[in-house]
Amino acid sequence: MTTTLRVAIIGTGFMGRMHAHAWRTAPRFFELDPSPEVVVLAGSDASRAASAATEFGIPSSSDDWRAVIARDDIDVIDICTPGHTHTEIALAALAAGKHVLCEKPLANSAEDADRMAAAAEGAAADGTVAMCGFSYRRTPALSLARRLIEDGRIGRIRHVRAQYLQDWLSDEDAPYTWRLDRELAGSGALGDIGAHSIDTAQWLAGSLITGVSATTRTFVETRPRMDERVGLGGRGDTAAPRERVTVDDAAAFTAAFADGALGVFEATRMASGHRNANRIEINGDRGSIAFDFSFMNELQFHDALAPSGEQGFRRIDATEPEHPYAGAWWPPGHGLGYEHLFTHQVVDFVRAIAGGGDAHPSFAEAAQVQHVLEAIERSAADESRFTAVEGAGS
């Protein structure tokens, strides 16, 4: 007899819609016990919350997230709000004994993230599961890469090379949004997309970044203010009043990994022609893996132990039963899309709850990413000097 896991989503934006779809889809393709069910959607505005609930297919809504957390019949709080609100909500949810899935970045500061990690560690003793939504870990091709690396197939790692390239701010009249406000967003390309690269890189490499040398740029210092919320890629009215951008447009840094590998990272929203190129390559002494989210169903794998004259990067179509997550879906060669990452995230989260085990990335792991981000900003402010990453949670 399957039990039900009752979920509340906080946040009515793009990510709320995505999570609602993932919770709805996961039990249809994966065996899950308990079986999740989103019962309420909370947002700050009652009217928006109600209409979003209807759109997202959620039976009820609320404009009071604290009241939702207080409900006894809710098992999971799924936080899909902007980053500056994560800490308060997550701490309240953990205090109320709820399992928590929190979108990335975990918080807008390492200090806040550490507090969340500490709370999660305390709650774990009671079997409460807390996880941060670095969804790219759930790409089948990247999970396959992780498996190959764990199995020693690329040997000792020397190079990590990650680029996250977008271009929705390339036009200098692209409109101002909350994502360009340091108070709300924490940082710009760095925290929004660079954080994904950092998490993916450390997870794949199985080694943490210990120090960085960084630089950031804000190429366009003011942008036209829109009266209404404007979507990604919108274009501004040149006559509009302009708002000051207080975050980075781009960040670049080199990184030292604990195991000796050298990382080169770049995150930008100004790489004209790249809508969402999330790329990573890792070179070891026995081979390499390479991935580009523009081709999210494939992994490039080079085996340096293959016979001389027969070597080369091979394109593995990671849609076969042998590949992580893929067997639950369609026949080989029938690719998955972006949203499947979130469905897989739900699956792993629910299974951690069911098994009483750990969910990854844990809040502590996500807090460590926040410490890397902070080291990057300190280095950038200090003439790019090599700057050690402070111990997460310490």
Add this chain to the structure above:
Amino acid sequence: MTTTLRVAIIGTGFMGRMHAHAWRTAPRFFELDPSPEVVVLAGSDASRAASAATEFGIPSSSDDWRAVIARDDIDVIDICTPGHTHTEIALAALAAGKHVLCEKPLANSAEDADRMAAAAEGAAADGTVAMCGFSYRRTPALSLARRLIEDGRIGRIRHVRAQYLQDWLSDEDAPYTWRLDRELAGSGALGDIGAHSIDTAQWLAGSLITGVSATTRTFVETRPRMDERVGLGGRGDTAAPRERVTVDDAAAFTAAFADGALGVFEATRMASGHRNANRIEINGDRGSIAFDFSFMNELQFHDALAPSGEQGFRRIDATEPEHPYAGAWWPPGHGLGYEHLFTHQVVDFVRAIAGGGDAHPSFAEAAQVQHVLEAIERSAADESRFTAVEGAGS
């Protein structure tokens, strides 16, 4: 006030699961009125139907599709059974005044398909909508290709080049399935995947195939019989008794289009290394488009009117708001997967019902594909001689 469109799915296999997901997902991302809801799943075996209904998230099940069709509270019959059953079910559904969505191939013979087309034409007078599920038409990149071609961007068409390459039968011990039985499947690679190429090619080119010269091959004449249902790509036991394969493993044909274009087609399940490479390219006197389902989110477009020295195939990431279907989903560059085709198919079908308009491909269009398949088989049986396609529905 949104009304509800009540749907019954017939068929408990892979396609039933897919359609259930599409019906569930469509109203969450597209505005649909009426809003569809799958209320019952029918299958030939009561126990299998019941368990599949639970898996697929459908509230009830039945082992009697005739009884389902007879229900007054059902608006749509969605046929996801093997091809040899389509005609009987569709004719019954149309006779009962239901809208019908029927998986491809429409039927296993042109004669059956013509009967279905005639019935659909008769029912259309009462506002009944019938559509065949050639889902690849709903790929955003291919819809974009269609739009570019309609807008004259590649000019007069000379070449159509389509390959549908799979490899799940490449191993001569891959097990026997119903898809290898002519009685049940109609044909092999030809009808299963070649039919997709034919529909896509005619739709994109905006011109019908008038004649073909064809050849087919069955490379592996017997295969090991499994006791249980075996999935795609499974491997046989060499000691098992072997069953005779009565369909083609591969088909190749050249085609004359009504507008003078020359088509070259190939469909095979024996192209080692290609899990599901559905490719099409069209060359006109002003440009070309090229597509490979392995990279389903992108369209290659060559504009021969671009300045000399600046020409080249450009890779359009068809995930932007300007692209067909794409605006309903995620930000640019966050790709879609195979299942989105079916969600889009539901959207177009429901909108046709709502608007009282035509749904494409209509049964008549799908019957014409069946006539092309029949011409191919006649040509292959007649020393590849050029063979005219008989008029569909006539």
Add this chain to the structure above:
Amino acid sequence: MTTTLRVAIIGTGFMGRMHAHAWRTAPRFFELDPSPEVVVLAGSDASRAASAATEFGIPSSSDDWRAVIARDDIDVIDICTPGHTHTEIALAALAAGKHVLCEKPLANSAEDADRMAAAAEGAAADGTVAMCGFSYRRTPALSLARRLIEDGRIGRIRHVRAQYLQDWLSDEDAPYTWRLDRELAGSGALGDIGAHSIDTAQWLAGSLITGVSATTRTFVETRPRMDERVGLGGRGDTAAPRERVTVDDAAAFTAAFADGALGVFEATRMASGHRNANRIEINGDRGSIAFDFSFMNELQFHDALAPSGEQGFRRIDATEPEHPYAGAWWPPGHGLGYEHLFTHQVVDFVRAIAGGGDAHPSFAEAAQVQHVLEAIERSAADESRFTAVEGAGS
């Protein structure tokens, strides 16, 4: 002590220039004994021959190819003239005891080609070497493909898929040239580029084509006549008088190979956007190889015996010492270009002379290609009916 091999080139066009470069370059990168030296260039026009000799770096010229063949101090006749002159020159050269390298197509008819093959067979008894210039065989990546196939790495072959796509006639006002005159050129895309695909396919597969089903098209029936010789890709004056095109613009055919494989071929000069896409793919029951001349330094190889979950086409950069021809050139990853095929051709031809051995493709092999071309034209003229290839040289 190295001896010298004295070479005469007949033909002052693009191919004459190419061969002159190849003869000059080969001994600088490969150990050759005898070492070749081009001593005279012959053309039909004395003035053009003299200026071309200067351009090509050849010390003398002649307007009388018969006189050149008669010279005792010439060892090799290298025929780079249009196809309709090959037979007469080659027969004379063989009769005079010269080694002969003849550009493809060997002749404009199978009958002529057979006469040349018979003469070459007779001359072979005296150690005279005759070879036809199907240069693509000398691409390192394709030679590597040949080696892999010979070694059984792709197993028994099922599919051969070859496309040779150009677009220099896509514009309907591209000017008339001798290549569009059946009398001079024999055929159009079929003999010019389709012949390359046929030779490459048979050589790689290790199996001959026994029959074909074909169709051809002439999309543009007249073209503007230029007063002067016009290069490829030139554009015509729409007011110019138009000349009738008497060859095909495109040819498509399916082919039966002796070993049971199914071939699908297409050759066209109207594939907008493809300047010179010479592609071939072969699928066997143990793997596949794929090649595109647009990326001439790489071979795609799929090994179906690789572990499940790790399979995929691998991109082999065929520029390593282990790869055919490549070791003579630059460090790995420093690619070769089109002209290297001709340098390699010279190397193989000279070594055949030195070793007293066979040179491939022999005139007999090239004549067999001519028989395939003839079968294609017969099939195209007979409603695409399957047409057997007549035995070459018989």
Add this chain to the structure above:
Amino acid sequence: MTTTLRVAIIGTGFMGRMHAHAWRTAPRFFELDPSPEVVVLAGSDASRAASAATEFGIPSSSDDWRAVIARDDIDVIDICTPGHTHTEIALAALAAGKHVLCEKPLANSAEDADRMAAAAEGAAADGTVAMCGFSYRRTPALSLARRLIEDGRIGRIRHVRAQYLQDWLSDEDAPYTWRLDRELAGSGALGDIGAHSIDTAQWLAGSLITGVSATTRTFVETRPRMDERVGLGGRGDTAAPRERVTVDDAAAFTAAFADGALGVFEATRMASGHRNANRIEINGDRGSIAFDFSFMNELQFHDALAPSGEQGFRRIDATEPEHPYAGAWWPPGHGLGYEHLFTHQVVDFVRAIAGGGDAHPSFAEAAQVQHVLEAIERSAADESRFTAVEGAGS
């Protein structure tokens, strides 16, 4: 009446062979007056020089480069020796009034490079031409990129992203060579291949690097010593005595350009699977260009001013008459190889001599690259702190 330009090559290794081929080939495909001719090859060892002259097709040899420079009948000194000898030879050649073509890096130190630049500047008054051999500038696709950027097609530049990835030292037992000795080679991957990226980036961007933040790595600190000269990619004997590596295996740095662009660079010999991936991408506010030497005949170009919904990187096959250098060679789509860069370099050098004009990169420009390299090493030694590039030649 064409005059002759008499050339002496100094250096009997891989680069001497390459240059000899380029001098021989250039006048066969490009109109050059004066027409160059290599008359002597000089090396430190008489026997090796003599045998190399024979191999390279050069009529005489010498073991005394000073004597060669002293000859009145020599017009050009072409320096192909290891970097630590460049300064002495070039200064002597310039003092003797010879035109000088010097392989990169110009010198092993910025100080030496500045002396060479000063000497070249002085000699220029007499019409003497000095040029450094950053050959990648002569790739047609990159020259096309330069033209597009100069024409404003990508607008104001924000990002420069360059990677030069090799893997011939990835095996920790790959043998020791002079390239791993700081005294002879100056630096490792940094100066050998990173220097190419720096020159290409600054030339394409039309802007100089003003400061850098850098890190370097030597992953393998000792390597087996071979008794004989060992080629690239050889593998060592693990029992052999090991020699200390005194140069970097890899270097990574961010760079500030004078015009505000942000550069991210990486050069390594340890990127397993990449034989010679020389990549660069530049993003401006109106578009982008991207290049990978593994596909040296193509340029990726994104035009951000193209209509919305039709944008995308287009693959320009830079082999057409409209493209730099390409018209001198083969028909469109028949690609060039690595060696063509050197042939084009000779062409530009000879034309500068003929025209009395400047040759690029001048010694001053090459010396500036050396200053960037020095700034990189200083930054790497100073905790990656941002370090200004000192003015070249000042």
